[in-house]
Amino acid sequence: MTASLAGGIISALFALAAVRGLPFGGVLFWLAPLPLYAVAFGWGAAAAGAACGVGALVTIVSGGPAATGAFVLLFGLPAVLFSGLAMRGAATPSLGVPFALLALWPAAMLLAAEFALADQPGGLSGALTRVVEEALARMGATPEIGTAELVATVVRIKPLAFAIWFAIVTVANASAAQTFMLRRGLLAVPPVRWSVATLPLWYAPVAVVPALLAGFAGGEAGFVASSLAMMLAVPLVLQGLAVVHVVTVGQKARSLLLGLAYVGLAIFLLPVGLALAGLGLAEFVLNLRRRALTRGPRPGQSPPED
Secondary structure, eight states: OHHHHHHHHHHHHHHHHHHTTOTTHHHHHHTTHHHHHHHHHHHOHHHHHHHHHHHHHHHHHHTOHHHHHHHIIIIIHHHHHHHHHHHTTOSSOOOHHHHHHHHHHHHHHHHHHHHHTTTSTTHHHHHHHHHHHHHHHHTTOOGGGOHHHHHHHHHHHHHHHHHHHHHHHHHHHHHHHHHHHHHTTOOSSOOOOGGGOOOOTTHHHHHHHHHHHHTTOOHHHHHHHHHHHHHHHHHHHHHHHHHHHHHTTTOTTHHHHHHHHHHHHHHSHHHHHHHHHHHHHHHHHHOHHHHHHHHOOOTTOOOOOO
């Protein structure tokens, strides 16, 4: 109970730091899930659920309903759900379903937002367009400098940006919490490496179908389909990166290859992301990581801790 109380309060304070505009509040906001995952990995998903409840009480008192909703939807419930699914009924955590939820959770939030804004002009895309237009107007942008194209582009990539942010924050904080608890001897389950996590087979059609629909649907339906396709591609890209991590074990130029993969993804997001997503899809059929792990490292070499 003490761990849940402390974890919930610290997590809520991290989230509220951004709401209150405190120095480094944006950085602390990114770290808000860390205490929740630490509690989950040390004392179980039920303790993480109690920490989420404590955090919700703190945020509703100090930040109001909007801050509480953001805390629960972005950090609290994902930490409880992901850790619970990973550690359910097994000696070793299973990352398959939590891996898929990295995209399914924000995709569900997008569909809920679309449903909630169905009576608004343009639905979710219309609401995002108005928000972006107002933000550009406050910065002094005028229609004469071609803001319409910029607005359309920003609205189109907003769902993808949110899915990428959510995946980075979740994976980074869960990994950091695992390392933190392991070094202090408090980890209740065996440690796992993200590079060996595999998406469930059912995820492949779930990710491909919206991409196919996006090619035929127009208007708001097309926006939703394309947004879902981009969001659901994020775990495939991560699986593709995991393949690169594993199959390059023992290669002399491994660091260079990994560096090129990450730098290329950062600079050329669309083409490199599509290539990695394709590699992630191929992993379902070719089992590239299993073959590489079966082959093992070369004599005198040990696999790195990714």
